[in-house]
Amino acid sequence: MAITINDDLIKQWEPKIHKILADTQVRGYSKEDLEQELRISIIKAAKGFNEDRGVIFHTYLHTAMINTIRTLISKAQRQLNTQSIDIIDDDSDTRGPINKILQAIQDPTDNTEPIITLDILKNYNLSDLEHRFLKLRMEGLTMDEITAILGESAYRIRHSIRGKVGDFNATTSST
Numbered sequence: 001m002a003i004t005i006n007d008d009l010i011k012q013w014e015p016k017i018h019k020i021l022a023d024t025q026v027r028g029y030s031k032e033d034l035e036q037e038l039r040i041s042i043i044k045a046a047k048g049f050n051e052d053r054g055v056i057f058h059t060y061l062h063t064a065m066i067n068t069i070r071t072l073i074s075k076a077q078r079q080l081n082t083q084s085i086d087i088i089d090d091d092s093d094t095r096g097p098i099n100k101i102l103q104a105i106q107d108p109t110d111n112t113e114p115i116i117t118l119d120i121l122k123n124y125n126l127s128d129l130e131h132r133f134l135k136l137r138m139e140g141l142t143m144d145e146i147t148a149i150l151g152e153s154a155y156r157i158r159h160s161i162r163g164k165v166g167d168f169n170a171t172t173s174s175t
Helices: 005-021 031-048 057-082 098-106 117-123 127-137 142-149 154-173
Strands: none
Touching: 005 031, 005 057, 031 057, 031 127, 031 142, 127 142
């Protein structure tokens, strides 16, 4: 017998959602976000449920909901280990000159002259392409314009720089 997916299905399992979330917090997600993620997992579980496997729906759903929470926790932990170069706290200038470069990348409309040059980044093993990306970004070009000029995805290049900045953060945070 197939599970009917409708509002009644969600209402039926709403107490289970609240029970699972009673002692659960995931960084970056509000309680409402988590509730919605679990509602989505109910729908997915109902679509994927096969009673011929000898498992009752409650057990199948419980596993699906727990796996959803585990996935969200895992994503949140990965985000903690990676700092986006688009979100820089200007008050924390503890990283030295690299912060000025990151600030220039963050706000391409800021017309103030950076205090440092890209030469300071030689210590961070950036490729020529990454240096060119930073220079163009500091000049205020958009990601699409940079892609057209460099002939490679500006998003891929930025991702590569983020990885190296992450390495930089790891080395400085231990001091």
